[in-house]
Amino acid sequence: MxxxxxxxxxxxxxxxxxxxxxxxxxxxxxxxxxxxxxxxxxxxxxxxxxxxxxxxxxxxxxxxxxxxxxxxxxxxNRISFEEAYAQQITTSTLLLSMNAVSFETACEARFCLERACAALSAQRRTADHLATMRAEIHRQGQPGLTDEAFCASDVALHRALVDGAGNPVLSYQLAGAVEAMQPLMNMITFTARDRARIVELHTAITDALEAVDADAVTNALAALELETQALAQSVFMARSNKSERAAPAS
Amino acid sequence: MxxxxxxxxxxxxxxxxxxxxxxxxxxxxxxxxxxxxxxxxxxxxxxxxxxxxxxxxxxxxxxxxxxxxxxxxxxxNRISFEEAYAQQITTSTLLLSMNAVSFETACEARFCLERACAALSAQRRTADHLATMRAEIHRQGQPGLTDEAFCASDVALHRALVDGAGNPVLSYQLAGAVEAMQPLMNMITFTARDRARIVELHTAITDALEAVDADAVTNALAALELETQALAQSVFMARSNKSERAAPAS
DNA sequence: TGTCAAATTAATGTCAGACAATTAAACTGC
DNA sequence: GCAGTTTAATTGTCTGACATTAATTTGACA
CATH class of the missing domain: 1.10.10.10 (Winged helix-like DNA-binding domain superfamily/Winged helix DNA-binding domain)
Known part of the structure; x- marks a missing residue:
């Protein structure tokens, strides 16, 4: 050397x-x-x-x-999972924000990876994981919760789902995918109206996980992805309309 | 600041x-x-x-x-996907080698993530992706190929499969999972006898991908995971027997 | 007047030597 | 034998300088 x-x-x-x-x-x-x-x-x-x-x-x-x-x-240094998490999240976040990755692409990747964990998590999740998810769902139902706090709770719930698979390598890989999405997700969670629907889907996911029904978890996650994509599209649409009204000449 | x-x-x-x-x-x-x-x-x-x-x-x-x-x-700096790949691979490789992650755990995570890409890849893969995979399969069948070259070809094939999903974020996330496994995989690919079986499974995956049959791809990947896990177990078993014979007193 | 080459300049890259801060180990006195 | 002190080794930081690089300006010449 x-x-x-x-x-x-x-x-x-x-x-x-x-x-x-x-x-x-x-x-x-x-x-x-x-x-x-x-x-x-x-x-x-x-x-x-x-x-x-x-x-x-x-x-x-x-x-x-x-x-x-x-x-x-x-x-x-023996690199710890925590350090590796942090590095991956920083890199992933910058990669998404700097390279004009579309929300659609990032969202697809994230749910694609998360669904991959669903089957394992349905088999192995402990009562602790379920309890964490229930607690986050409860928090998400509280009125007056800020958008940032709602989003952080959302991440915590999905984190618990992934951790339920009991595979630290999987948790590490997913950390980047889930947490790096947070800034992008923040943009589309500003209406309290949509929170009810998201809480509903989160509950469906947790119920399926509790019932050890992998297919149901997968389906619920797919529904959540659909909901998220539709929501994002409507937000972007509204935004583009607004900018057109603001500058109709261009 | x-x-x-x-x-x-x-x-x-x-x-x-x-x-x-x-x-x-x-x-x-x-x-x-x-x-x-x-x-x-x-x-x-x-x-x-x-x-x-x-x-x-x-x-x-x-x-x-x-x-x-x-x-x-x-x-x-606008961090490029290539730079992000390289960083993630370095981090993932060290994480696996330094933290006594079992082969089983790493292998499970890797195939779990890869299967997640299978459905998307079956829909979107281009002729180029298929051609790359066929070429790698052909290379893997050549006698006299070194273990390192076989392993590199293996990675290239799986890379093409993942890239077939047409989602750069997914490709980035999978890069760490697939490439970081290479050093671990190297340990179990030293018998030419097993290559035939692996080539067979690779062919099955590619055929299914060509036939746009997502389920078949998933099944073939599952079979490959099973084969890999079994192979690894037999290698570790043989190794532990050998060390016992070498030091029977301990 | 136009063009090309040389000088200027501003910035990073490197070097040398020094001092401060910290920590473990050796030492000393009781 | 033990507690307190000293010592030594190492990183962290500072100062000042020079080398290298590359864009810009200047100037000479056609």
């Missing part, structure tokens, strides 16, 4: 890539301590600030953690 | 978080130029190296890109 090309361009990126490869390929194992910054700067024949920039790049990806003090240094 | 607490701990992380929040919340938009390093160091009242470390953290997450020269600087 001590290889470094002679061209003096983006040294810190090169060093970061070299160390990252060493970690990914298993040449550096979890909790192993990297050489100190001074030693690394010697090995790579660069200055300490350059090494530090490389280490910060790795720290940003949770590949290493640093510790100060006598026995401190940089250690290969 | 110019807020910065007075405690002098992890200044670069704080600054990175402040800028990241500004980007995620849309206060900084795509292709907008950030202040120069000198200006940022003034605003945050820290030195330039500290600002640089913060910027490197963001660059590692593809949130910004930097450009040298007179009109250079740091720009908010």
């Amino acid at each position: 001590k290889i470094d090309s002679a061209n003096p361009a983006d040294l810190s990126a090169q060093i970061a890539a070299a160390i990252r490869d060493a970690i990914v390929e298993g040449r550096l194992i979890v909790d192993e301590r990297l050489p100190s910054e001074a030693e690394l700067s010697e090995q790579f024949a660069v200055s300490r600030p350059t090494v530090r920039e490389a280490l910060k790049r790795l720290a940003a990806q949770s590949l290493i953690r640093t510790q100060r003090g006598a026995t401190g240094g940089a250690f290969v | 110019k807020i910065d607490s007075a405690n002098p701990a992890d200044l670069s992380a704080q600054i990175a978080a402040a800028i990241r929040d500004a980007i995620v919340e849309g206060r900084l938009i795509v292709d907008e130029r950030l202040p120069s390093e000198a200006e940022l160091s003034e605003q945050f009242a820290v030195s330039r190296p500290t600002v640089r470390e913060a910027l490197k953290r963001l660059a590692a997450q593809s949130l910004i890109r930097t450009q040298r020269g007179a009109t250079g600087g740091a720009f908010v």
Whole structure:
């Protein structure tokens, strides 16, 4: 891993890539301590600030953690599911918001993945998962709930559904799909009138899950997707009409 | 975003978080130029190296890109699907390898997600997708193919299946699930004898996809999962027997 | 006057050396 | 033997400088 090309361009990126490869390929194992910054700067024949920039790049990806003090240094980090969740949510959110992904496309992907969990969750969900979902449904029925709180509750319910499958890898993968949608969903949940219908569908999903009826869960999720897509379409339609009235000449 | 607490701990992380929040919340938009390093160091009242470390953290997450020269600087980056793929694959791979995720769990998650794409792909796959899959199947039948090449071909085939759904968000989500499994799959593909069975199942999947038969695709994928799980179990069993023979006393 | 080349400039990339802060281990006194 | 102190190693930060890059401006020449 001590290889470094002679061209003096983006040294810190090169060093970061070299160390990252060493970690990914298993040449550096979890909790192993990297050489100190001074030693690394010697090995790579660069200055300490350059090494530090490389280490910060790795720290940003949770590949290493640093510790100060006598026995401190940089250690290969065991990336936790929580850290991985957070990274995936950030990336997914930006990907959706920056690339003009249509609501339709994002929504389709999200429900497609969520339906995939339905069968497993129907088999394995515990009473805890059901209780969480019931509690969120109750909260969603409260009048005076802000749109943000309603949306957060919505995410929590779906999270419980996915977690019910009892597969942490699945939960991780779905985290991005469900949570990254939240900003997009926020746009279409501003009418209290529609909340009743959504609560109804959430109840249907939870009932089916409690009855260990995978097909019913799938159907209820499909209905929710249909409802969401229709709602979004009406919102976008109304918005476009409004902008046409505001600027009829164009 | 110019807020910065007075405690002098992890200044670069704080600054990175402040800028990241500004980007995620849309206060900084795509292709907008950030202040120069000198200006940022003034605003945050820290030195330039500290600002640089913060910027490197963001660059590692593809949130910004930097450009040298007179009109250079740091720009908010429109994260591409390719960059997002790469990040997700790295994170997923490390998550699996570092957290003692069982093959069974990872395999279940992967096929669960892939089956979710089957119905969409059956409807939308183009002739190109089918051709790619046929080509990979043909390659997989070649004798003398290395295990690594077989595995890469396997990933390419499943990639084509997922891309057939015509939903880039879905393709992105699945990239992590499929590609991160590759190192784990490598462990169980070392006998040429099993390749024939896998090619057979791949052919069944492709045939079903060509026939626009979503149920058949789902069933074939389920069969492939069963085969894979059984194969993995036999490999692990053989391995544990071997180690027992090697150290019978323990 | 128009065009191409050279100087200017502004920005990032890198370096060197220094000091501050933190933490574990070694040491010392009782 | 134990508690408190010192020491050493390491990261975190700062200052100042120079190198490199690329767009812009300037200037010379046809």
